[in-house]
Amino acid sequence: MDWDKLIELPIYQLNKADKMPIFNEHLIQLAQHHYQQSENYRDIINFLYQGSVFENEVPALAVRLFKHHLLKSINDKDIFKITTSSGTTSQQVSRIVLDKENISRQQKILVKIVQQWLGRKRLPMLIIDHPNVIKDKFSYSARGVGIQGLSLFGHHHTYALNEDMTLNMNAIEEFFEKYTAEPVFIFGFTFIIWQYFIQALKKEKTKAQFCLRNATLLHSGGWKKLQEQAVSNQEFTAQCQQVLGKVNVHNFYGMVEQTGTIYVECELGYLHCPVWSDVIIRSKKDLTPEKNGVEGIIQVNSLLPTSYPGHALLTEDLGVLLGEDDCACGRKGKYFRVNGRLAKAEVRGCSDTQA
Amino acid sequence: MILKLKNLPIRLLLPKNKAAIFDDKKQLPPFSDEIITVLSQLGLFLMKEGRSEPSIVAAGYWLRKKLLLTMKSQYGEQYLSAKGAAFHIAPGNVDTLFFYSMIISVLCGNQTILRISNKLSEETQFFIHLLNTFFAKHPEFSAVQSLMNIVQYDHACLAGNEITQQLSLFADVRVIWGGDNTVKEISKIPLKSTACNITFPDRYSVAVIQLESEQQVEQAVNNLLTDIKPFYQQACSSPKAIYWLKTAQKLQEKFWLLLADKLAQQVSLSSTDLISRLVYLQRLPLLFVDGQQNHLSVSRYEMLQQVGVKYLPLEVIKAHCGLWILLSLQIQCLTDIQLFEHCQTVTVSGIDKIVIQHWQQSVKLARSQTVKRIVPAGQALTFSHIWDGVDLINKLTS
Numbered sequence: 218m219d220w221d222k223l224i225e226l227p228i229y230q231l232n233k234a235d236k237m238p239i240f241n242e243h244l245i246q247l248a249q250h251h252y253q254q255s256e257n258y259r260d261i262i263n264f265l266y267q268g269s270v271f272e273n274e275v276p277a278l279a280v281r282l283f284k285h286h287l288l289k290s291i292n293d294k295d296i297f298k299i300t301t302s303s304g305t306t307s308q309q310v311s312r313i314v315l316d317k318e319n320i321s322r323q324q325k326i327l328v329k330i331v332q333q334w335l336g337r338k339r340l341p342m343l344i345i346d347h348p349n350v351i352k353d354k355f356s357y358s359a360r361g362v363g364i365q366g367l368s369l370f371g372h373h374h375t376y377a378l379n380e381d382m383t384l385n386m387n388a389i390e391e392f393f394e395k396y397t398a399e400p401v402f403i404f405g406f407t408f409i410i411w412q413y414f415i416q417a418l419k420k421e422k423t424k425a426q427f428c429l430r431n432a433t434l435l436h437s438g439g440w441k442k443l444q445e446q447a448v449s450n451q452e453f454t455a456q457c458q459q460v461l462g463k464v465n466v467h468n469f470y471g472m473v474e475q476t477g478t479i480y481v482e483c484e485l486g487y488l489h490c491p492v493w494s495d496v497i498i499r500s501k502k503d504l505t506p507e508k509n510g511v512e513g514i515i516q517v518n519s520l521l522p523t524s525y526p527g528h529a530l531l532t533e534d535l536g537v538l539l540g541e542d543d544c545a546c547g548r549k550g551k552y553f554r555v556n557g558r559l560a561k562a563e564v565r566g567c568s569d570t571q572a
Numbered sequence: 573m574i575l576k577l578k579n580l581p582i583r584l585l586l587p588k589n590k591a592a593i594f595d596d597k598k599q600l601p602p603f604s605d606e607i608i609t610v611l612s613q614l615g616l617f618l619m620k621e622g623r624s625e626p627s628i629v630a631a632g633y634w635l636r637k638k639l640l641l642t643m644k645s646q647y648g649e650q651y652l653s654a655k656g657a658a659f660h661i662a663p664g665n666v667d668t669l670f671f672y673s674m675i676i677s678v679l680c681g682n683q684t685i686l687r688i689s690n691k692l693s694e695e696t697q698f699f700i701h702l703l704n705t706f707f708a709k710h711p712e713f714s715a716v717q718s719l720m721n722i723v724q725y726d727h728a729c730l731a732g733n734e735i736t737q738q739l740s741l742f743a744d745v746r747v748i749w750g751g752d753n754t755v756k757e758i759s760k761i762p763l764k765s766t767a768c769n770i771t772f773p774d775r776y777s778v779a780v781i782q783l784e785s786e787q788q789v790e791q792a793v794n795n796l797l798t799d800i801k802p803f804y805q806q807a808c809s810s811p812k813a814i815y816w817l818k819t820a821q822k823l824q825e826k827f828w829l830l831l832a833d834k835l836a837q838q839v840s841l842s843s844t845d846l847i848s849r850l851v852y853l854q855r856l857p858l859l860f861v862d863g864q865q866n867h868l869s870v871s872r873y874e875m876l877q878q879v880g881v882k883y884l885p886l887e888v889i890k891a892h893c894g895l896w897i898l899l900s901l902q903i904q905c906l907t908d909i910q911l912f913e914h915c916q917t918v919t920v921s922g923i924d925k926i927v928i929q930h931w932q933q934s935v936k937l938a939r940s941q942t943v944k945r946i947v948p949a950g951q952a953l954t955f956s957h958i959w960d961g962v963d964l965i966n967k968l969t970s
Binding site for chain 2: 257260261263264265278279281282285286501502503504514531533559560561
């Protein structure tokens with residue numbers, strides 16, 4: 218695969234007719250690479266998808282597979298890092314095998330995408346988390362990976378929280394006083410921003426309001442806990458603006474299993490597919506491709522992963538494909554909405570008394 | 573001793589709207605006439621009022637007087653007395669097993685407290701509603717009723733743990749269903765020094781089928797369906813694998829087609845289940861050790877997923893998710909069946925009785941393997957007071 222060329226593709230400008238031939242050709246190449254390099258991947262394909270292999274469609278692996286097995290397409294000696302999912306909602310975590318090349322490519326692609334929303338200049342950055350979340354060097358958690366990855370876009374990194382998740386008011390006030398007038402970048406996980414930052418600031422008596430004039434807030438990490446509190450995306454954005462001042466709020470969707478290709482929400486509230494990835498919504502009844510506008514299970518395809526067979530993954534998230542090439546924001550490519558996670562597998566056997 | 577669980581978040585489902593106060597002095601002699609009369613009446617009531625739910629009818633049928641008296645006669649020679657208080661932790665969602673666990677304990681005369689899952693199926697809610705209705709109609713049965721208590725609480729929180737601790741210290745015997753994890757977790761919670769645990773760890777079951785003619789196919793399919801259709805094939809006694817004993821390929825194919833057809837008509841899966849099934853299928857080749865995965869083959873029908881395997885490693889069966897995946901193996905004689913300690917039930921279909929007896933003997937002699945239960949196909953889920961090799965009556969009395 219010719220990454221020197223691929224990386225130069227315009228991120229949101231190609232329409233379907235221009236994108237898909239390039240994308241599909243490379244996805245099939247990538248699938249063949251994994252078939253050759255990963256014994257486990259080869260076994261799965263030989264067992265379940267023989268015959269139709271890679272001709273029209275690249276089969277998707279269930280993302281949960283990475284919680285049970287360490288799948289790799291490189292030699293052990295080339296493993297540079299194994300990233301893990303945060304594991305807050307389930308005990309088992311995904312483990313993703315990365316070599317130097319993949320880490321570097323993930324970073325480069327992430328830079329390309331985020332620059333579309335933040336601009337090319339590094340900005341003073343406020344991280345809504347505590348500094349110890351990125352401590353462990355070999356095994357990052359998803360939270361650590363996210364913060365580490367997005368730190369590239371900032372300077373004067375300031376952590377807004379103490380280790381016990383309370384507000385570090387000195388740090389926050391100092392940051393806002395210093396940078397009130399200029400563009401700043403704020404990043405954190407959706408629930409942490411809501412609970413430990415916005416709600417906590419509202420409770421602070423002294424200075425509950427700030428008057429930022431030009432801030433961009435990116436957030437990610439799932440709506441489950443906010444849905445429980447009946448907080449909508451609109452409500453989230455409104456409260457951020459009420460507490461912080463003038464701030465563009467963008468949610469994004471992504472996962473540790475495909476770090477790099479994130480899906481950022483446009484001004485109209487739709488998540489956009491970058492040129493290096495593709496989204497397919499699958500029927501909740503039989504996993505066949507679903508029509509636009511109908512909720513189904515999200516499959517994400519990405520051209521990035523070469524060190525592990527994560528190029529086509531069936532997630533456990535529900536979403537709706539809204540259209541392709543015709544979003545009113547002007548960006549090309551598919552755009553969609555994420556509705557939440559699939560219900561947790563119910564244990565019905567005699568083998569569990571939990572619940 | 574009287575246990576009052578005041579100010580703790582516990583709900584009593586049976587008897588409804590009462591306070592959670594238990595008294596271990598409330599016990600009756602095992603198999604007393606009073607118990608047998610009340611339970612057989614309850615059985616008739618369940619068969620009539622619960623007729624919309626096959627599992628409730630089956631439970632009612634199980635309480636027929638004749639069966640209760642047969643059980644009594646098996647144990648009647650011995651002098652038995654109740655243990656006292658019995659604390660049962662029912663399995664997550666094998667909806668009706670809670671009932672059998674409780675009934676056996678009540679038959680033994682124990683003050684029984686049964687904890688059931690916080691998430692109840694409509695069927696189970698209806699079942700408990702019927703129990704309440706029955707005893708409301710018959711105040712004269714209050715002595716037996718007072719032995720039957722069904723409670724519900726959130727076991728994961730601190731207060732829930734406190735409840736489990738208090739019930740455990742109150743109990744003379746504790747019955748833990750629910751597999752390895754639950755057994756491990758609950759066993760950490762101390763009992764009285766004189767009390768004992770009865771535990772049911774993870775188990776799996778298999779079927780052995782021999783077909784000699786086309787006429788046998790439909791009956792064999794129906795029997796297997798009875799064993800695997802309920803509980804999404806996730807009950808530990810539902811077969812996960814089929815051993816074909818000297819059966820022609822053509823007959824096997826006919827069997828699979830008919831089974832696939834019937835399953836597709838009768839069951840459906842949620843998207844969560846579809847994903848769980850895909851996860852297991854994709855994991856399958858990775859669960860075999862080097863080389864063995866090359867012998868795998870798969871036939872995917874609308875609902876049924878049939879996987880041909882040559883060997884059956886324990887990991888493969890342990891990871892099995894139910895959801896109508898059947899592993900299929902070919903054998904030439906019963907001794908080819910590789911049994912693990914974890915094997916609970918073997919259902920048999922079309923095999924000569926003498927051959928089975930002979931096999932059972934040889935398995936016993938070999939001692940390395942155990943078959944805890946052999947039943948005719950179609951009866952995998954029928955409850956027995958000897959379960960998983962444990963004589964419940966024996967253990968619940970002294």
